[in-house]
Amino acid sequence: MSDKPSPSTDSMIVLDRVSKRYPGQDRAAVAELSMEIRRGEFVVLVGPSGCGKTTTLRMVNRLVEPTEGRIVIDGKDVTHADADQLRRGIGYVIQQIGLLPHLTIADNIGLVPKMLGMAKAERRRRAEELLDMVGLDPSTYAGRYPRQLSGGQQQRVGVARALAADPPVMLMDEPFGAVDPIAREKLQMEFLRLQERIRKTIVMVTHDIDEALRLGDRIAIFGPGSRLAQFDTPLNILSNPADEFVRDFVGSGAAVRRLSLLSVAGVVRSSPSDVSDLLSTIEVDANESVHRALEMVLSARAEGISVRLPEGTRYVGLQTLLTAAAQPLEAVS
Numbered sequence: 001m002s003d004k005p006s007p008s009t010d011s012m013i014v015l016d017r018v019s020k021r022y023p024g025q026d027r028a029a030v031a032e033l034s035m036e037i038r039r040g041e042f043v044v045l046v047g048p049s050g051c052g053k054t055t056t057l058r059m060v061n062r063l064v065e066p067t068e069g070r071i072v073i074d075g076k077d078v079t080h081a082d083a084d085q086l087r088r089g090i091g092y093v094i095q096q097i098g099l100l101p102h103l104t105i106a107d108n109i110g111l112v113p114k115m116l117g118m119a120k121a122e123r124r125r126r127a128e129e130l131l132d133m134v135g136l137d138p139s140t141y142a143g144r145y146p147r148q149l150s151g152g153q154q155q156r157v158g159v160a161r162a163l164a165a166d167p168p169v170m171l172m173d174e175p176f177g178a179v180d181p182i183a184r185e186k187l188q189m190e191f192l193r194l195q196e197r198i199r200k201t202i203v204m205v206t207h208d209i210d211e212a213l214r215l216g217d218r219i220a221i222f223g224p225g226s227r228l229a230q231f232d233t234p235l236n237i238l239s240n241p242a243d244e245f246v247r248d249f250v251g252s253g254a255a256v257r258r259l260s261l262l263s264v265a266g267v268v269r270s271s272p273s274d275v276s277d278l279l280s281t282i283e284v285d286a287n288e289s290v291h292r293a294l295e296m297v298l299s300a301r302a303e304g305i306s307v308r309l310p311e312g313t314r315y316v317g318l319q320t321l322l323t324a325a326a327q328p329l330e331a332v333s
């Protein structure tokens with residue numbers, strides 16, 4: 001758990017005992033919160049309604065002004081920096097994505113680059129490149145208007161627009177919240193692949209613990225009154241919840257959810273070998289999750305898996321796999 005900022009040179013966003021008390025409110029919405037987010041890290045903020053997630057996110061780009069504390073981005077104290085200028089360097093994606101209805105998709109994406117003085121032809125080229133990046137064919141979509149796109153497509157444009165000025169930091173507030181569950185999962189996976197390429201520092205708010213576990217390098221679980229209950233990797237949160245609050249918040253499916261985060265290679269390495277000729281096995285890639293491996297075994301009605309590792313092929317039966325996957329942590333990929 002790392003809830004205190006440390007002077008790591010690798011930190012991109014540091015919140016140092018930041019508080020927000022809205023006018024007329026008895027209690028602070030966020031009270032003395034400290035967090036350090038590393039360069040290129042994808043951090044997800046989750047927690048019950050009203051615990052201060054959105055307030056925290058919006059203090060980073062100063063859409064909400066902190067009452068106390070310090071915010072440092074990329075080594076610079078921005079607590080009192082010019083807010084407009086700060087915001088131009090930080091991508092922001094929200095659920096109601098707020099595309100301007102009278103501008104084409106390309107012009108919506110080009111808004112911030114225009115403010116930054118980018119020439120028209122260059123803006124157009126950049127918009128097309130970004131549309132392509134978020135999986136929308138530029139020749140079809142660049143000239144359309146927002147109302148001519150589905151909710152999921154508009155959300156992709158929202159992401160493209162946030163990336164337009166190539167900001168090192170992206171803030172996302174429930175970015176996939178308005179999209180139906182199937183499109184949502186697809187968008188999440190696409191976004192993960194995009195992040196592998198662009199490696200932005202991302203802070204995202206969600207209500208959905210599964211989304212958090214799927215996307216976050218680390219997850220900050222907020223308790224009531226913005227208490228940082230645990231700030232840790234998805235696997236550690238599932239395997240070693242810091243307290244009862246975290247355990248309850250993650251819910252009863254922790255053991256099964258954990259299977260999606262464990263790699264076959266790790267689990268196989270930490271389990272005893274089964275004898276190959278006693279088993280009907282199905283070959284599974286070493287990088288697959290245990291969850292996927294179990295699905296494959298069950299649908300093929302096999303008795304176990306074979307996995308090719310650099311040190312040789314291993315054969316592991318279903319029971320051994322399940323027992324190993326239930327162990328604590330050496331099995332992490």
Ligand SMILES: Nc1ncnc2c1ncn2[C@@H]1O[C@H](COP(=O)(O)OP(=O)(O)OP(=O)(O)O)[C@@H](O)[C@H]1O
Nearest residue numbers: 022023025029047048049050051052053054055056
């Ligand atoms: N503009 C405001 N004026 C007064 N109080 C506010 C304002 N915005 C938020 N609050 C209060 O601050 C607290 C934290 O709100 P915030 O929106 O940050 O929480 P949240 O965790 O993002 O909630 P949710 O999950 O419901 O979106 C809440 O009690 C909320 O009522």
